[in-house]
Amino acid sequence: MAEQDSEGCAAARPLLTDLYQATMALGYWRAGRAHDLAEFELFFRHCPFGGAFALAAGLRDCVRFLRTFHLRDADVQFLASVLPPDTDPAFFEHLRAIDCSGVTVRALPEGSLAFPGVPLLQVSGPLLVVQLLETPLLCLVSYASLIATNAARLRLIAGPEKRLLEMGLRRAQGPDGGLTASTYSYLGGFDGSSNVLAGQLRGVPVAGTLAHSFVTSFSGTEVPPDPMLAPAAGQGPRVDLATLVEAWLERVCAHLGLGVQEPHRGERAAFVAYALAFPRAFQGLLDTYSVRRSGLPNFLAVALALGELGYQAVGVRLDSGDLLQQAQEIRGLFRTTAAQFQVPWLKSVPIAVSNNIDEEELARLAQELVSVGGQPRMKLTEDPEKQTLPGSKAAFRLLGPDGALLLDVLQLAEEPPPRAGQELRVWPRGAQESRTVRPAQVETLLQLWVRQGQLCEPLPSLAESRAFAQLCLSRLSPDHRRLEQPAPYQVALSEKLQALLHRLSAGTP
């Protein structure tokens, strides 16, 4: 599905910036420097979550923002209202005319591995304009990258096959916080989100079935206007599903050693109502009353009744308690029930779990379960800041003959790029000594996306970026990919950049 939000309505508005960007703009303008060419870089100092890598993300939102950036009359009037009343009106005329037609952006492609000190984004253009852009671009990149990194970590824990769903909208930082989280969880490796808007605007696959409130809203005395369901194949007479479910309930309870009155009739009515609406996509939420004595037998009765009509239930969900222990018990009961009633498909009905699943809990669950969902939990430890290494830089990733990542090199923009097969002397950051390296392949990290305000090439789709992220991660060595106490990935400076840095820190200008 394509992204529908091409008008950029969900990206930042031009005044989503810190006031000091506007006061500094006036300062530059007053100093005659508005048109000076300037560049800023956005990078982080430490990988989040204690890991050794991050994923770069947010570029699509930055591009969307830049392409429509201009100050409307109302925006300029608001700025005039918060700047000194005797400010030269010519400054506001200047503001009315600015746009991003002089702005150039280089950036890591979305989904790239990013390491400390390597720029995610380089933005150059007129000083006054890039100053105004700084805060919104920081805002758009840093949270997106954080979420994508978090998702990538959870994907590594879960392995490639498990289905991971993001469901954090209700606790998000406001509406767009939720949209951003859903979008970039998907980019980082999740399979989808509960957030419908992320599906509509960004093409993120959406998923969801029913909540506890749906279950508790039924007492069991409701009379559905049409309880009849046609068989899946479309052949044969329609059947009263509720009646069929009651017949199956007796057999299920006998098998499970439960009294037929024990399973909650309201829960069963809710399951029947849901199955009537979604006969091909019936999922049971098991833990509203008692999983073992109510949710499970009610689910089985409905699933077996549907099965008799040729429909296969898509799964169950657990949302509380010890998720692993319950899932194991349910899997066992699915197996015995499948054998008892000779319905082999029941053995492998997916068990989904949700409820505040963090990395630790996911690691416990990953060996057993097929699907998990929940809010990505985050510690905000990244620290994007402006450049502290001097001058405009280029960045390259050096790879070994087997495609494994060796290290990233930062150098001055004017230096020739490293060449495959040629030995190179570099200075690893934080080390006292230089080292040599002979890359088998060299990748240019910062690609040109926007030149003088024009998009140079189409951005990859969100799904393409998602696939790229997984490819990048697969090339990272297990030592760096490890989530706890990983080996730091090396970022090194070229000899020239190292020398420049040395001169500057010695105070020689």
Add this chain to the structure above:
Amino acid sequence: MAEQDSEGCAAARPLLTDLYQATMALGYWRAGRAHDLAEFELFFRHCPFGGAFALAAGLRDCVRFLRTFHLRDADVQFLASVLPPDTDPAFFEHLRAIDCSGVTVRALPEGSLAFPGVPLLQVSGPLLVVQLLETPLLCLVSYASLIATNAARLRLIAGPEKRLLEMGLRRAQGPDGGLTASTYSYLGGFDGSSNVLAGQLRGVPVAGTLAHSFVTSFSGTEVPPDPMLAPAAGQGPRVDLATLVEAWLERVCAHLGLGVQEPHRGERAAFVAYALAFPRAFQGLLDTYSVRRSGLPNFLAVALALGELGYQAVGVRLDSGDLLQQAQEIRGLFRTTAAQFQVPWLKSVPIAVSNNIDEEELARLAQELVSVGGQPRMKLTEDPEKQTLPGSKAAFRLLGPDGALLLDVLQLAEEPPPRAGQELRVWPRGAQESRTVRPAQVETLLQLWVRQGQLCEPLPSLAESRAFAQLCLSRLSPDHRRLEQPAPYQVALSEKLQALLHRLSAGTP
């Protein structure tokens, strides 16, 4: 300043909801229950940040959302694309027609104290509609309340006089996460924000001066097109500010025992440029190079030059290092310099600090400093959930004769409200015994804001809610207001509600 965002552009869109709200809507519709009257309540189980109170916030965004809520054709088409292909088209016709004209909202006024289990929001209306509303309303209320509570705690630490500014935009959860944080930090007690959009759309006072990048962008060789500044009073000839600053620098360096070459000339050029643009609002950012050897003497030279022309600098800012120790040292140097040059106003020039200020750091700083800013740090520990207490409820706050808060009472909606002066038996939650209480005053907590989709009375302005929040906090006893290990505030049930709960938990329907 009024809120400008009346069109609701920044509030949630209708599809900002979990998909299961839509699948459940179909389930209800198929079961003939779309028009059933339903109610949900939104509350939290534990106060955030380890405190004993929270502030209710987010109602204005909820009302803005509800008033414009309807599903556009594109929204319905998107839902059709993710629901089963054989879904009855009449369901989508139903969706096209829904709005909030049947929805009623009761809520704590914004800025109210909120305690665990007491609803922040009660929403009633047709089952299908309130189901779709649940996720966006949760999203709008929970983060707003969390931010407002965080701000209120920092305000309690800082005391009523200190200036507190929110500057978290660049690390916010996406654009609207930032707008929400800025808005509700202000409601909770901050004085303003760096976020210009929050000023434009919500009327939040905005503040900001200059960043390190402004300082480093000047080398000192720049020639400003117009270095001349007229005296503040408007009388007398214009003066070359840069030349005047150099003269003052010699005197300042002599006083501070520094060589006149030590202060960075680029930093000084940046200060001069800023002062030319903002002669009445000059603030020095001191820690780009060295506070003691560069930032401070440069600031003093510019401030004293401005002072000679009749302008008074508005302050300095520190953004790194031991903020308290540096601030104390700077205050001392302001005093000696003021005495040396006989400029008494210099003694009390405000010192602002920023850089990840949390509660602990603020407590250290509060006794010394006038102004702090930074990102509110949050631990997301609140837990808003749907009702677990049965039935529609009313909530009252009981007060003593001195206006002090005694406790909150939850009771069934049909019970008569508690009466001032009359003894009442209640069951404190979590306690085994009932108690009696004789309130001197009784306040109704949940006020009717929206009836059948119509706003019943104008919402207070953001600034009014902010003042209300401080009033509420002032009435809370110090035992409950304490930020660490506070005494829990009592929330109690009426005898009838307690009895109903007892019957339900005993399994009697």
